[in-house]
Amino acid sequence: MAVRLQDVAKQAGVSVKTVSNVVTGHVHVAPATRERVQAAIDILGYRPNLSARNLRHGRSGLIALALPELDSPYFAELARFVVQAAEEHGLTVLIDQTDGLADRERLVMAGFRSHLIDGLIMSPVGLGPTEIAEHDGHIPLVLLGEKVGAGSADHIAIDNVAAAREATEHLLALGRRRVGVVGNQADSPAGSGVARLRRQGYEQALQWRGIAADPTLIADVPTFGRKQGADATARLLDSGARPDALFCFNDILALGALRMLAERGLRVPSDVAVIGMDDIEDGRWSTPTLSTIVPDKVEIARCAVEMLLNRMGITGAMPSPARDVRAGFALVARESTFGRT
Amino acid sequence: MAVRLQDVAKQAGVSVKTVSNVVTGHVHVAPATRERVQAAIDILGYRPNLSARNLRHGRSGLIALALPELDSPYFAELARFVVQAAEEHGLTVLIDQTDGLADRERLVMAGFRSHLIDGLIMSPVGLGPTEIAEHDGHIPLVLLGEKVGAGSADHIAIDNVAAAREATEHLLALGRRRVGVVGNQADSPAGSGVARLRRQGYEQALQWRGIAADPTLIADVPTFGRKQGADATARLLDSGARPDALFCFNDILALGALRMLAERGLRVPSDVAVIGMDDIEDGRWSTPTLSTIVPDKVEIARCAVEMLLNRMGITGAMPSPARDVRAGFALVARESTFGRT
DNA sequence: CATGTGCATTACAACGTTGTACACGGCCCG
DNA sequence: CGGGCCGTGTACAACGTTGTAATGCACATG
Numbered sequence: 149m150a151v152r153l154q155d156v157a158k159q160a161g162v163s164v165k166t167v168s169n170v171v172t173g174h175v176h177v178a179p180a181t182r183e184r185v186q187a188a189i190d191i192l193g194y195r196p197n198l199s200a201r202n203l204r205h206g207r208s209g210l211i212a213l214a215l216p217e218l219d220s221p222y223f224a225e226l227a228r229f230v231v232q233a234a235e236e237h238g239l240t241v242l243i244d245q246t247d248g249l250a251d252r253e254r255l256v257m258a259g260f261r262s263h264l265i266d267g268l269i270m271s272p273v274g275l276g277p278t279e280i281a282e283h284d285g286h287i288p289l290v291l292l293g294e295k296v297g298a299g300s301a302d303h304i305a306i307d308n309v310a311a312a313r314e315a316t317e318h319l320l321a322l323g324r325r326r327v328g329v330v331g332n333q334a335d336s337p338a339g340s341g342v343a344r345l346r347r348q349g350y351e352q353a354l355q356w357r358g359i360a361a362d363p364t365l366i367a368d369v370p371t372f373g374r375k376q377g378a379d380a381t382a383r384l385l386d387s388g389a390r391p392d393a394l395f396c397f398n399d400i401l402a403l404g405a406l407r408m409l410a411e412r413g414l415r416v417p418s419d420v421a422v423i424g425m426d427d428i429e430d431g432r433w434s435t436p437t438l439s440t441i442v443p444d445k446v447e448i449a450r451c452a453v454e455m456l457l458n459r460m461g462i463t464g465a466m467p468s469p470a471r472d473v474r475a476g477f478a479l480v481a482r483e484s485t486f487g488r489t
Numbered sequence: 490m491a492v493r494l495q496d497v498a499k500q501a502g503v504s505v506k507t508v509s510n511v512v513t514g515h516v517h518v519a520p521a522t523r524e525r526v527q528a529a530i531d532i533l534g535y536r537p538n539l540s541a542r543n544l545r546h547g548r549s550g551l552i553a554l555a556l557p558e559l560d561s562p563y564f565a566e567l568a569r570f571v572v573q574a575a576e577e578h579g580l581t582v583l584i585d586q587t588d589g590l591a592d593r594e595r596l597v598m599a600g601f602r603s604h605l606i607d608g609l610i611m612s613p614v615g616l617g618p619t620e621i622a623e624h625d626g627h628i629p630l631v632l633l634g635e636k637v638g639a640g641s642a643d644h645i646a647i648d649n650v651a652a653a654r655e656a657t658e659h660l661l662a663l664g665r666r667r668v669g670v671v672g673n674q675a676d677s678p679a680g681s682g683v684a685r686l687r688r689q690g691y692e693q694a695l696q697w698r699g700i701a702a703d704p705t706l707i708a709d710v711p712t713f714g715r716k717q718g719a720d721a722t723a724r725l726l727d728s729g730a731r732p733d734a735l736f737c738f739n740d741i742l743a744l745g746a747l748r749m750l751a752e753r754g755l756r757v758p759s760d761v762a763v764i765g766m767d768d769i770e771d772g773r774w775s776t777p778t779l780s781t782i783v784p785d786k787v788e789i790a791r792c793a794v795e796m797l798l799n800r801m802g803i804t805g806a807m808p809s810p811a812r813d814v815r816a817g818f819a820l821v822a823r824e825s826t827f828g829r830t
Numbered sequence: 831c832a833t834g835t836g837c838a839t840t841a842c843a844a845c846g847t848t849g850t851a852c853a854c855g856g857c858c859c860g
Numbered sequence: 861c862g863g864g865c866c867g868t869g870t871a872c873a874a875c876g877t878t879g880t881a882a883t884g885c886a887c888a889t890g
Contacts, residue, residue, distance in 0.1 A: 200846035541876035
């Protein structure tokens with residue numbers, strides 16, 4: 149069952165180390181020997197034991213990607229790019245679902261996969277900034293998303309304030325003046341990150357146009373789901389706030405909003421224009437198609453992996469100041485703000 | 490940096506093995522000793538080295554899940570359940586994206602992650618049944634989806650023929666007589682699996698009602714994407730086939746179809762009823778909401794993991810006949826077949 | 831008081847791999 | 861013709877953990 153270097157060595161009539169050298173290609177091996185060893189490898193069907201290898205040089209080549217949800221399109225797409233980027237560097241990605249639960253995030257960060265993992269890319273939701281800052285740095289860490297100010301960890305995200313400002317401005321430029329917000333989150337210690345920043349952007353855009361913020365246009369949600377988007381939209385419509393546009397804090401909320409608007413017989417965009425954020429695949433095929441902020445997911449993924457590698461390279465406790473990178477984004481106008489409907 | 494059992498042992502004044510015993514809790518250890526060791530562990534922040542552990546007992550506790558796409562909702566949702574099921578058995582899942590490429594599937598099956606992985610759950614797309622049957626069994630394998638007849642591997646899927654029959658019958662029961670198909674795939678060696686079975690079910694349903702199959706109502710797609718669904722629907726509409734219902738071979742195709750129908754000004758379901766398969770989250774929030782076949786994803790995931798465990802348990806080459814399990818499914822009628830629109 | 835019993839703890843080896851240090855042989859050069 | 865060098869190959873140890881077998885010890889028993 150288990151074919152070891154030793155078996156190959158015996159078969160080829162060489163030492164174990166020589167076989168190892170052939171497998172890894174490290175040292176000069178005479179072509180004749182190499183060929184003989186290779187033949188033995190093929191015959192026996194040898195496969196290196198990665199556990200042993202990892203044990204030997206203290207690296208596993210595995211990194212973990214901790215995300216709240218795999219079945220949220222944004223994270224699924226992001227995961228794909230992270231896996232690709234990691235692969236380019238010879239790393240394998242192990243995906244961990246935290247469900248946005250603080251407990252699970254804490255567990256992952258504490259390194260319950262111990263030495264199995266060389267590094268961690270995490271998108272924290274449940275954990276507050278203070279708790280993240282307590283990260284003891286025993287494992288290289290890169291944070292995705294909106295939690296800022298973690299001491300020993302790098303961080304990458306788009307400029308959420310600017311992006312939200314641009315989204316809002318887009319709606320205002322269409323002449324809309326009662327721009328509703330779907331996705332606000334009252335300041336809970338956890339989860340406040342994204343929502344707070346995006347709301348800031350929204351308010352800045354209003355301010356620049358000299359429009360007074362109307363608190364009745366703000367709808368809160370407990371989490372970012374289609375149902376929550378639909379519910380919040382319903383509340384907004386029922387409240388008599390009469391929005392002529394909706395800025396949804398992400399595309400999933402927006403899809404829920406579109407659904408609710410359709411149910412209420414409101415036309416998009418003529419009655420209510422809608423914009424989201426994230427550019428998930430669904431938004432390109434919904435009816436109407438969804439205008440949105442497109443974060444550069446490829447850049448985010450690539451950058452996260454590179455920062456992690458960087459941090460992994462530094463073996464010891466060398467602090468090396470935490471980097472905070474802003475990824476690019478762009479606005480794409482689709483039917484939900486420009487359509488003919 | 491690296492805290493080993495030895496370090497803890499020295500700190501606690503006991504032998505390495507005793508610490509190991511405390512950590513694993515295997516043998517009787519005197520309460521006093523246990524306490525002392527535990528204290529040392531806490532002080533030093535000891536974390537077991539999984540690589541060493543794995544090397545020691547030849548298991549890694551890792552299984553791989555090879556899927557065509559992470560950002561396809563069906564697979565993302567399935568992945569979630571597999572991860573959960575695996576966790577219940579103390580296993581960690583490593584997700585591998587094959588992109589439906591035969592090369593990558595071959596690579597994964599050949600075990601390029603070598604001894605890192607104890608088992609593999611795979612949903613093959615690019616690989617044909619013959620190639621899968623050549624699996625040399627060096628790694629326990631469970632197949633998801635429609636590729637049948639793999640010698641040394643277990644297999645789980647819903648009864649696609651029956652499911653497709655039920656979906657079609659649902660449309661026929663509404664009085665529709667010109668049921669179009671979106672998602673057929675001309676018999677390519679690869680990829681023919683799902684499409685062929687679902688088409689069989691479609692034809693059976695027609696036959697039972699004594700309705701002649703009309704080839705002009707069948708639209709082929711190269712892959713299962715929203716765009717492909719939209720394109721195929723457009724072709725169907727342009728061809729003059731005049732369908733009054735569409736059976737889409739999965740929900741993604743159906744969402745594309747819904748989009749195209751809306752663009753053409755056709756109402757769903759009054760002009761054209763639409764049903765899909767897979768029950769992805771998006772379908773519950775589209776406009777109109779999407780009728781579909783709901784596969785029991787939880788059962789599929791749990792069963793796959795259990796079969797894999799079973800196969801992993803048998804250490805040697807014990808063939809143990811390959812099992813072929815049918816998972817349950819149900820039809821859910823939503824607005825796209827029952828709505829008031 | 832000697833012996834047997836059972837529990838707590840220990841020493842040792844092994845899992846499969848690879849880095850280090852070294853041995854061997856042939857060849858070039860002085 | 862001898863010394864050194866380079867190109868190949870080898871022996872050994874170590875990575876951190878845990879199963880096995882053995883040790884020490886206290887207590888109960890004959």
